[in-house]
Amino acid sequence: MGLYQYSWLILFSPLFSFVVIIFGTRMWDLATRRQVNATASAGDHAHAHSEGEGDENTHYIETTGPHGEHEVLEDDEDPKVPRLTLGAKMSGYVSILIVALACIYSWIILFNQTGLISIAPRMPTSGIQVLAYDWLSGSQGTPPYTIAYHLDNLGIAMMVVVTTVSLLVQFYSQGYMENSAGYARFFSYLSLFTFSMLDIVFAQNFLVIFIGWELVGLSSYLLIGFWINKTAKPEQDRPAPATAAIQAFIANRVGDVGFIIGIMILFTNTGTFDFATLSSPTDPHGVAHVFAGNTGLLTLAMILVFCGAIGKSAQIPLTIWLPTAMEGPTPVSALIHAATMVAAGVYMVARTFPLFSAADPLALQVVAWVGAITALYAALTALTQTDFKRVLAFSTISQLGYMFVGLGVAYHTDIGVGAGMFHLFTHAFFKALLFLGAGSVIHSLHHATHQEVQDMRKMGGLGPHMPITAITWLIATLAISGFPFFSGFYSKDNIIGLTFEHGDYGLYIITLGTAGLTAFYMLRAFILAFGGKGGRFGGLWGGPYRGEGDPHESPRTITIPLIILAIASIFAGYWTGFFGFVQPGAPSLNIGTVLSDPLTWIGVLVSFIGLGWAFVLYTRFDLATINNVVQNNAVLRFLYYLTLRKFYIDDLYDLLIRYVVFGVCHIAAAFDTYVVDGIVNGVAAAVTDFGRGVRHIETGKVQTYMVGFFGGVAILAILVFALVTFVK
Amino acid sequence: MLTLNHFLILGAILFCIGLFGAISKRNAIAVLMGIEIMLNAVNITMVGFSFFNKVKPYSTYLTGQIFAIFIITVAAAEAAVALAMIIAIYRKRNTVDVGEINLMKW
Numbered sequence: 001m002g003l004y005q006y007s008w009l010i011l012f013s014p015l016f017s018f019v020v021i022i023f024g025t026r027m028w029d030l031a032t033r034r035q036v037n038a039t040a041s042a043g044d045h046a047h048a049h050s051e052g053e054g055d056e057n058t059h060y061i062e063t064t065g066p067h068g069e070h071e072v073l074e075d076d077e078d079p080k081v082p083r084l085t086l087g088a089k090m091s092g093y094v095s096i097l098i099v100a101l102a103c104i105y106s107w108i109i110l111f112n113q114t115g116l117i118s119i120a121p122r123m124p125t126s127g128i129q130v131l132a133y134d135w136l137s138g139s140q141g142t143p144p145y146t147i148a149y150h151l152d153n154l155g156i157a158m159m160v161v162v163t164t165v166s167l168l169v170q171f172y173s174q175g176y177m178e179n180s181a182g183y184a185r186f187f188s189y190l191s192l193f194t195f196s197m198l199d200i201v202f203a204q205n206f207l208v209i210f211i212g213w214e215l216v217g218l219s220s221y222l223l224i225g226f227w228i229n230k231t232a233k234p235e236q237d238r239p240a241p242a243t244a245a246i247q248a249f250i251a252n253r254v255g256d257v258g259f260i261i262g263i264m265i266l267f268t269n270t271g272t273f274d275f276a277t278l279s280s281p282t283d284p285h286g287v288a289h290v291f292a293g294n295t296g297l298l299t300l301a302m303i304l305v306f307c308g309a310i311g312k313s314a315q316i317p318l319t320i321w322l323p324t325a326m327e328g329p330t331p332v333s334a335l336i337h338a339a340t341m342v343a344a345g346v347y348m349v350a351r352t353f354p355l356f357s358a359a360d361p362l363a364l365q366v367v368a369w370v371g372a373i374t375a376l377y378a379a380l381t382a383l384t385q386t387d388f389k390r391v392l393a394f395s396t397i398s399q400l401g402y403m404f405v406g407l408g409v410a411y412h413t414d415i416g417v418g419a420g421m422f423h424l425f426t427h428a429f430f431k432a433l434l435f436l437g438a439g440s441v442i443h444s445l446h447h448a449t450h451q452e453v454q455d456m457r458k459m460g461g462l463g464p465h466m467p468i469t470a471i472t473w474l475i476a477t478l479a480i481s482g483f484p485f486f487s488g489f490y491s492k493d494n495i496i497g498l499t500f501e502h503g504d505y506g507l508y509i510i511t512l513g514t515a516g517l518t519a520f521y522m523l524r525a526f527i528l529a530f531g532g533k534g535g536r537f538g539g540l541w542g543g544p545y546r547g548e549g550d551p552h553e554s555p556r557t558i559t560i561p562l563i564i565l566a567i568a569s570i571f572a573g574y575w576t577g578f579f580g581f582v583q584p585g586a587p588s589l590n591i592g593t594v595l596s597d598p599l600t601w602i603g604v605l606v607s608f609i610g611l612g613w614a615f616v617l618y619t620r621f622d623l624a625t626i627n628n629v630v631q632n633n634a635v636l637r638f639l640y641y642l643t644l645r646k647f648y649i650d651d652l653y654d655l656l657i658r659y660v661v662f663g664v665c666h667i668a669a670a671f672d673t674y675v676v677d678g679i680v681n682g683v684a685a686a687v688t689d690f691g692r693g694v695r696h697i698e699t700g701k702v703q704t705y706m707v708g709f710f711g712g713v714a715i716l717a718i719l720v721f722a723l724v725t726f727v728k
Numbered sequence: 729m730l731t732l733n734h735f736l737i738l739g740a741i742l743f744c745i746g747l748f749g750a751i752s753k754r755n756a757i758a759v760l761m762g763i764e765i766m767l768n769a770v771n772i773t774m775v776g777f778s779f780f781n782k783v784k785p786y787s788t789y790l791t792g793q794i795f796a797i798f799i800i801t802v803a804a805a806e807a808a809v810a811l812a813m814i815i816a817i818y819r820k821r822n823t824v825d826v827g828e829i830n831l832m833k834w
Contacts, residue, residue: 700833703751703759703826710747 003120007109007151008131010102010159011202014166014194017098021091021188028087029184078227079181091184095191096170102194103163110160113153114581125584126276127152129204144272147211149202154582157421158201158347161428162340164568166194168561169335172436175557176331176443186226190335193219197340200347205273206263209348213256213308216341221249223336224328236387236455241327251321255311262304265297266355279354287358299359303366305352313345313400315374320650322397326389330439333389338396338435339428346403346424350417350582353407361411368408368499372510375401377647379517383524384643388438388454391525392431395480398514399427405511406495409502418579418586419495426487426572430479433565437473440466440554440562441529448549456528457623461543463530466553470530470541472566477526479569481519482607487573490589493603500599512606519610527618539619546623735776742769756814756824760807767803771796 081088111117129150136145151159170190177186196219199212225245232240239247267273272285280286291298309315314322325337336342349356349367356363375398382394406420444466445453453459463470479486482493492515499507532543545551553559579586594600617626630636645651697704742765749762778792818824 698833700830701827702829706751710751 003109003112004123004128004151005130007105007159008149008202010105010163011131011149011195011198013098013102014095014191014198017095018188018191018195020094021184021191025087025091025094026184026188029085029091030087032085032087033081079229080179081181081183082179084179084183088183091187092170092174095187096167096174099163099167099170099191099194103167106156106159106163109151110156113156114577123151125153127155130202132204135207144267145207146205146274147208148204148274149199149208150204150276151202153584154347154350154417154421155201157425157578157582159198161343161425162194162197162201165335165339165428165432166190166197168432168564169331169436172334172439172558172561173329173331175555176439177329182226186223186329189219189222189226190331193223193336193341197344200344203275203351205275206266207273209351210260210263213259213312213344213348216312216336216344217249217252217256220252220325220336220341221245223332224248224325226329226332227327230327238387238454239324239327244321244324244327248321248325251314251318252311255307255309255318258304258307259311260308262301262307265301265304269297275351279352279358287355291358295358295360298355299363302352302356302359302363305355306349306363306367306370309345309349309404310370311345312348313342313404314397315345315370315401315404316377317649319374319378319397319646320653323390323393323646326387326393330389330435330442333393334432334435334439337393338431342396342400343403343424343428346400346407346420349404349407350421353410353417356407357411364408364411366408368405368504368507371401371404371406371408372507372514373401374398375405375514376510376517379514379521381643381646382521383517384640385521386456388441388456388459388525388529389435391456391521392434392438395434395518395522396431398518399423399431399480402492402495402511402514403427405499405507409495409498409504409507411502413498413502414583415498415579415586416583418583419491419498421582422578422589423491423495425575425578426479426491426569429565429572430476430486430488430569433472433476433562433569434480436558436562436565437469437476440469440558441551443558444469444551444554445547445549448551449547450549453547456525458547459529459545460532460547461530461535461545462551463535463541463543465545465551468553468559468562472562473530474526474540475566476569477522479573481522481611482515482603483611484604485570485573487569487571489604490573490591490594493594493600494589496603497597497599512603515603516606516610519607520614523611523614524618527614528623531619533619533622535619538615540615543619544622732776732780735772735780739769739773739776742766742772745769754825754827756817756826756829759826760810760814763810764803764807767799771799774799 108117108119112120113122115122127150129148132146132148134145135147170187173186173190177183180186193216196212196215199215200209201212203209203212222245225242227241230241232238232243263273266278266287270278270285270287270290272278277283277285278287281288283289287298311318314320322337322342326333328337356367378394378396378398378401382391382398385391385394403420403423406423407417410416410419441459441462442452442454444462445451445459475486479488482489496508496511496515499505499511527540531537531540533539535541535543574591575581576589576591578589580588630640642648746762746765746767746769749765750759751762753759753762774792774796776792778790781789781792814824817829821828823829
């Protein structure tokens, strides 16, 4: 048991590295950093350039050299330092080392729990409590306010994803954030994020999960807005990172309002936050007992809890924040906005799945339909996006929709949360790979053009220039498209098949169609970036490069994580016991059954149609031709702008906020100005005016006062006389 | 035959005269004189009460008369202070008109 009991070390180790970096190595970095102004910086660069640092790093030095001499975009960019100080590098090393240890530990736990190795007795499937602290003692019986962490199979699966992707992303960031003045700060935020995410994973009750929920929101905010000096680029429809960060934070708050109200409904009725107690069918505090015969309120509470997941996982109608969150550094997009944080919504629904099951079927139907509509919407929007990272952002939203469908259709089935969580598991790897690959391209083009190029129309033919990135990206593309024998094939077809078995043919059609769209837009993105008309293999590889400069493959710190993730993207789908692992009693995945099922091949056929159509369209014609055809056809043009503008959801929010929210604000402001202030100022003015009138009594003449004094005495005398005379 | 009422009426008349003078006169000296009249009106009342005390004969109970002597003493001191103030004000402002002495105005 010791092996599992000490797993809180995994939870707190990133917090430890956060503290070490913030109070230790970052201070060291700032203290030892040379004070340089702009001109000295350029001189420094020239010096570093001419000096060189041996053969291996020559390429590295040459490509970084011109940064300081390049004037364009200089004030728009992340502030650079000519060379990282030891303190900054140490921040990175501390963070990576600690997360690597945590990662190894979590893999050992996973292997031991699945029975692959056997160094400790396995823990029971119900999980164990690893840490508990009574924050506030309850009045009677069990203390309801407990900061408690526990570990079970579901948590182990998620923990492995979080620590692994964190490790790879932090390793990758060494290359991606090279020379960034905020290097140490970046790593501290990444560590803080990893801690927050693990807090959600380990949470034993709603209280802890909500704390983690808000902490990931905070770290997401900090990391999206990491490049604080960057300004908006309206011509590319890109906001400033600071704006994007605020948008993400506020959109999440909207969902969290529902989440906390849902938690409060559950707590006031049952008197406990604890997941195990709530979902227990026999416990007097369990929802099954408390809401027996009255599941309406429970259904409402669970839909409100799902609102939190809608916000965090960017589902309809709160999709808006995730595409703009792409303004953050790419490793952040990979870690937070693809693999882990956005999947926290799915994890939370999986964690509270027994409660959803105890509610009316409506609750899970809402989950499934929100997921399905989001999946379709995001896939349609992704069709026409030209920003490399935004395609991936919409793809993430779409895949998260799939996960919710997988959870939503699992009502009273054996498989339970297995399908949704399995897709989360595989998706984390290939989506992180897609983002890190995109980051590799952006990094490389930044060195080639000295600009931040994210527009796919300025890429093309990059395959031969950066082969490792291109091949790994192709693997991830095939994985996400559901190409047979890649990981996405197993996890996604499973969800689509589940909708059919469940008899939700509407969901089946939507998810199946979305699979085709997914295949289309992913291969489109691949060909636009890495291939093109005139390349080898029918245009998949190479072709004309539409940008400037001479892009090269990224350094090894960037390519190594890509290769590891590519391996994971292929083989993650072969963990056939996953369903039984996260949901005791669920049947394991039988690859033979999958391959002999006609439904599987219908899904594959649809994917192939998508892939084939993208292949034909983007390798036979160049972009200008396609654009001409679309612009000259009224219907196509309409559809093009509809999807390009994201079905005008952003504009709808704009109008809503500008006219409705601000309108209410104006009314409230007017009420405040004229009514509230009016009462206060009116009272004050009345008193002032009264005083102004009355003060004329004060003539300053003694005789006036004397009149008043004796007059008063006279009146009193008369009163006393009257009282004495007429009252007995 | 003199009775207590005669004394009291005299005191009241004198007090009213003094009060009228103190309130209506513009000259500070006249105001001061009015105040002195009021004080002496009170003295007459006090002595009257003392003299006509039927419960205890005045030879054994002199409170009213002693009070009157105290008032005379205080009135003397008050007159001295008041005159000094009037002289000071006159030197400063060149007037003894109480209508003009209104520095305490709002």
